[in-house]
Amino acid sequence: MLYDIVIRSLAAVGLGLIINSNGITTTSVVMSICVFLLLEISLLFNQKPVYLTLTGIPFVITFVYMVAVIDASLPLVFSIFVLGGFTFISTILWARMMELQAQLHRTRDDSFELESILKDKNKRLLSEQDQQVHLATLAERNRIAREIHDNVGHLLSRGILLLGAIVTVNKDENIAPQLKMLSDTLDESMEKMRSSVHDLHDDSIDxxxxxxxxxxxxxxxxxxxxxxxxxxxxxxxxxxxxxxxxxxxxxxxxxxxxxxxxxxxxxxxxxxxxxxxxxxxxxxxxxxxxxxxxxxxxxxxxxxxxxxxxxxxxxxxxxxxxxxxxxxxxxxxxx
CATH class of the missing domain: 3.30.565.10 (Histidine kinase-like ATPase, C-terminal domain)
Incomplete structure (x- = not known):
């Protein structure tokens, strides 16, 4: 926008100098002000046809004024066309630059959005990977728990049963305390094994x-x-x-x-x-x-x-x- 204002200001100054080339008069001053205002007012419109039309009107007014009122020489009229061409080309280039800048902004915004989506997907992927690792860990813990329960638990249970049978048929009072201690030890071992299996088992998820x-x-x-x-x-x-x-x-x-x-x-x-x-x-x-x-x-x-x-x-x-x-x-x- 600042660049476009500069273009129009330079055009207005140029047209003003051309209008006043034969001496400053009240009419030419008014014409200069009108030309300046028209060029600046054109900035208020977003529609391209209106925008370009309002930009061209001051040049037409200057040309008519110079030919009809001041009876300008050919170099002055030629200057109007040169200045008009310069302003028109500058305006087109500025509009194209704005379009490219808008495309750049859209591309940057799209890039940020895609980056955000990618980060979100990566985060979700990591979460799913963590869950898969967690499930694999739980599956392995379950396998170990089943092995302990089926093998060690079975052996301890058989040992407790055998010891119970020995205690039942034992007649020697001297070894009764030792048998009782062994029985308590096996019972405690069974309880600790069950507790360990429960902690390993998947059902222990809090x-x-x-x-x-x-x-x-x-x-x-x-x-x-x-x-x-x-x-x-x-x-x-x-x-x-x-x-x-x-x-x-x-x-x-x-x-x-x-x-x-x-x-x-x-x-x-x-x-x-x-x-x-x-x-x-x-x-x-x-x-x-x-x-x-x-x-x-x-x-x-x-x-x-x-x-x-x-x-x-x-x-x-x-x-x-x-x-x-x-x-x-x-x-x-x-x-």
């Missing part, structure tokens, strides 16, 4: 701890919870609950304009439910997309897939904010 860590990310929200947790839930249910909550919280942090989040978890003997609600508002366009299940991101799709993979369902409600609700069935092995 659901409450994981939920608290995820909800801890909602630093700018008031969080209300109603959690009916049972750590004896099946492992796949625990992992799905953690995954669904993580996706919902990520979605809230990215898109919600609310300030309160409510998390409710309930379970019975055959299924459990979780709902995550925030009090943010949604645009009409977003409501239509959600109603048609036309999701832009993959977060909501992941929630649906996690629930359906376990034979459950996931729904999204738009009443008083946005709610993610999932119902996950499971087999109660405790009978």
């Amino acid at each position: 659901l409450k701890k994981n939920i608290d860590e995820i909800l801890g990310e909602l630093k700018n929200f008031t969080v209300n919870t109603e959690l009916d947790l049972d750590e004896a839930l099946p492992t796949n249910i625990k992992l799905s609950l953690i995954g669904i909550l993580k996706e919902a919280v990520t979605n809230i942090i990215k898109h919600s304009n609310g300030d309160t989040v409510s998390v409710i978890f309930h379970q019975n003997n055959s299924f459990c439910t979780i709902s995550i609600t925030d009090n943010g508002t949604l645009s009409s366009d977003m409501k239509l997309k959600l109603g048609a299940e036309n999701y832009d991101g993959i977060g909501l799709t992941n929630i649906k897939n996690r629930a359906s993979s376990l034979g459950g369902e996931a729904y999204f409600y738009l009443n008083d904010g946005f709610t993610v609700f999932a119902r996950l069935p499971f087999e109660n092995k405790r009978g």
